[in-house]
Amino acid sequence: MSAPTTPAASAATPTTHPAPPTPAGLLRLFVGVALVGIGGGLPAHTRRALNARGWMTDAEFAEAYTLAQLTPGPNAVNLAAMIGARLLGGMGAALSVVGILTPGLIAMLTVTAVTLGLPGGLPSGVQSGLRGAACAALGVMLTAALPVLKVTAGIRFGPTLAIITFLLLAALRADLLLVLAGTVIVGLIIHRPRSGE
Amino acid sequence: MTAEPLDILLTFARLGLVSFGGANLPEIERVLVEQKGWITPQLLANGFALGQVMPGPNMLAMTHYGFAAGGWLGAFAATLGFYGPTALLSAAAMTAWQRLSRWRWLPALRSALLPFGAGVLLAGVLVLARGSIHSWTGALIAAASFALLWRTRLNAAVIVVGAAVLGAVLRL
Numbered sequence: 001m002s003a004p005t006t007p008a009a010s011a012a013t014p015t016t017h018p019a020p021p022t023p024a025g026l027l028r029l030f031v032g033v034a035l036v037g038i039g040g041g042l043p044a045h046t047r048r049a050l051n052a053r054g055w056m057t058d059a060e061f062a063e064a065y066t067l068a069q070l071t072p073g074p075n076a077v078n079l080a081a082m083i084g085a086r087l088l089g090g091m092g093a094a095l096s097v098v099g100i101l102t103p104g105l106i107a108m109l110t111v112t113a114v115t116l117g118l119p120g121g122l123p124s125g126v127q128s129g130l131r132g133a134a135c136a137a138l139g140v141m142l143t144a145a146l147p148v149l150k151v152t153a154g155i156r157f158g159p160t161l162a163i164i165t166f167l168l169l170a171a172l173r174a175d176l177l178l179v180l181a182g183t184v185i186v187g188l189i190i191h192r193p194r195s196g197e
Numbered sequence: 198m199t200a201e202p203l204d205i206l207l208t209f210a211r212l213g214l215v216s217f218g219g220a221n222l223p224e225i226e227r228v229l230v231e232q233k234g235w236i237t238p239q240l241l242a243n244g245f246a247l248g249q250v251m252p253g254p255n256m257l258a259m260t261h262y263g264f265a266a267g268g269w270l271g272a273f274a275a276t277l278g279f280y281g282p283t284a285l286l287s288a289a290a291m292t293a294w295q296r297l298s299r300w301r302w303l304p305a306l307r308s309a310l311l312p313f314g315a316g317v318l319l320a321g322v323l324v325l326a327r328g329s330i331h332s333w334t335g336a337l338i339a340a341a342s343f344a345l346l347w348r349t350r351l352n353a354a355v356i357v358v359g360a361a362v363l364g365a366v367l368r369l
Contacts, residue, residue, distance in 0.1 A: 064294075067290055071283065071290050076254045078283060078287035082287050129364045132361045138342070139341070145322060190308075
């Protein structure tokens with residue numbers, strides 16, 4: 001991070017000899033990322049952990065991050081699968097996904113079993129608390145949406161297509177796959193690669 | 198009412214595969230609340246809120262919904278269905294990435310997918326707002342959380358827990 005590095009330069013001049021990734025090390029890394037990632041920001045924590053171990057350059061990480069945005073599914077878990085696959089193949093991918101999911105899964109199952117298992121539903125105080133938390137979660141979701149909205153604003157016809165998608169899904173309750181197909185076809189026509197570029 | 202584990206697995210697998218850039222809340226609501234009737238809008242909002250204070254990915258809410266649909270087995274089926282196929286796809290995509298990165302249609306595909314993702318996110322905000330905002334106090338809490346996250350470096354989990362305490366005190 002101190003000097004602008006290219007993948008070639010950072011590979012040629014290692015300051016220390018990092019220990020190579022091991023299955024157990026990969027599992028530990030992603031369990032750690034999950035534990036510090038309460039409240040979000042998992043990709044940032046992943047990048048920091050990989051940097052600390054010298055397992056991936058910033059350029060390689062940026063590549064994986066972009067790809068994680070393009071594949072369907074939850075980004076943070078996709079990113080873990082990709083990094084695991086890159087470092088240790090199929091087993092690495094499986095261990096990374098298990099690692100990033102396990103802490104939250106245990107916590108969520110515990111809370112869920114208690115709250116949903118109560119006879120007669122939640123006590124009113126707990127339900128009131130959850131209502132408050134849900135309102136805050138809406139605020140969290142809005143801030144998470146901001147970067148995507150900002151990038152979209154810079155794309156030609158991006159805002160228009162985003163608003164059309166929003167209206168089709170929210171107001172007309174249109175089928176998602178049809179809307180996806182339509183938006184992507186229109187987008188590809190608008191942004192088709194021109195010869196000479 | 199308990200749903201079949203296989204039905205839960207396949208339903209959540211489909212929901213995972215049609216999520217781009219995070220959670221696809223409009224589709225989750227359409228399928229789980231309206232079509233299947235496995236969860237209520239209130240439970241959708243509750244699970245989403247719980248996901249914010251859990252370690253790891255926020256969409257562990259899916260585990261909560263799966264439990265509501267089919268108990269312990271349902272929770273595992275939902276988790277496996279939602280995360281399994283997309284993780285497999287991601288790992289496969291990574292191995293193909295070196296070739297893909299030189300593909301001249303890739304920037305076009307990215308520019309085409311991002312506005313769709315933005316539209317889905319906006320629709321998701323609306324779905325969540327309908328499930329969680331029932332009063333002016335609630336709207337104020339949401340607006341204050343957004344402002345705090347935007348203007349300060351406070352951890353999102355701290356804000357959500359704070360709002361939970363506020364909600365319990367105010368009898369929201």
